[in-house]
Amino acid sequence: MRVITVTDSNDLVLDTVPDPEPAEGEVLVRVAAAGVNRADLLQRAGHYPPPPGASDVIGLEVSGTVVALGAAVTGWQIGQEVCALLTGGGYAELVAVPAGQLLPVPAGLDLIDAAALPEAVCTAWANLVGTGGLRTGETVLIQGGSGGVGSIAVQLAVAVGARVLTTAGGAERAARCRELGADVAIDHRSDDVVAAVEEATKGRGVDVILDVLGAGGLEDNVRMLATGGRLVVIGTQKGRKGELDLGRLLTRRASVHAATLRARPLEEKAAIVADVLERAWPMLDDGRLRAVVHDRLPLAEAARAHELMDSGEVFGKLLLVP
Incomplete structure (x- = not known):
């Protein structure tokens, strides 16, 4: 099969x-499309x-x-259209997937566009609703609402019944976040995000922050938390190490969480996928959730996809099609 490999000089x-052959408990999938994530760029660079x-x-x-079932696999059929959360191996024509990390493609959803969903929905759902405990009537700030995870997180938070604030780079991208359902979209290139959040919440702050910035956003994020607020860090785009004001956390009874999805044990990932299938996947059927696809590129143009991702101008997901 054809795959994209990384050379010693980090070229694709x-x-x-x-x-590949499916092992026990695995399903072999012929790839229609692979989602491109910022984590892919980090892996390529060795980080x-x-x-x-x-x-x-x-x-x-x-x-x-x-296209094939490993031993002890039940509930899936050859020829069935699926999408899958992977630990790796997506930039290829075939991939073996643990059966617990498969999701059916909902009726009416384009098979290629479905590749934009598994990582983003599982990440957003597990961290907003699971770790962050977001509930109906609360206010959430999603840092980077125009990204692959962020564009899904905005929609999920709206569907949960939260008031949604988000940030995006540029007025046009902010406007598109509002089209996804965000109540307030802040252009972080021209606006003071902390001041905008204070104004939008009348000084109360937000109950949950889903953050991809990491260290560079830590101080401001803590300042924007309401009493009992939860900061959930899922990325380190602006650094890994920062200072934490414990006094502010203490007085607000707030908390900071951090999580990745890729390194979790198979059982944990299967549990997240099962929860997504039960509670988030129906939102695709009733229109509360949709795939947000910036563009489709041939698999051979993976390097071009990474250039686009690194430019910061992608809205939603880029897909690679074998």
Whole structure:
């Protein structure tokens, strides 16, 4: 099969390797499309290696068709259209996936566009509703609402019944976040985000912050938390190490959480996927949630996709099509 591999000089090249075989408990999927994530750029640069035993091929989510079942797999059929959360291996024509990380493609959803969903929905749902405990009537700030995870998080938070604030780079991107349902979209390139949040919440702050900035946003994020607020960090785009004002956390009885999805044990990922299937996946059927796709590119143009992702101008997801 054809795959994208990373050379010693960190170039992405189209290569050919033997087809994978599904192990016990795995399903072999012929890839229709692979989602491109910022984590892919980190892996390519050597900063986000795959967990032990995982494929070293880049790619954390795909859509496609089941072509073979490993031993002890039940509930899936050859020919079924699926999308999948991966630990790696997505930039390829075939990928073996633990059966617990598969999701059915809802009726009416384009198979290729479905590749934009697994990583983003599982990440947003697990951290907004799971770790963050977001509830109906609360206020949430989603840092980076125009990104692959952020554009899904905005929609999920709206569907939960929260008041949604988000940030985006540029007035046009902020406007598109409002089209996704955000009540307030702040252009972080021209506006003071802390002041805008204070104005929007009348000084109360927000109950939950979903953050991709990391250290560079830590001080401001803590300042924007309401009493009992929860900051959930899922990215480090602006650094890994920062100072934390414990006094402010104490007085507001607030908390800081951090989580990644990729390195979790198979059982934890399967539990997240099952929860998403039960509670978030129906939102695709009734229109509360949709895939947000910036563009589709051929698999051979993976390097171009990474350039676009690194430019900061992508809204939603880029997809690679074998």
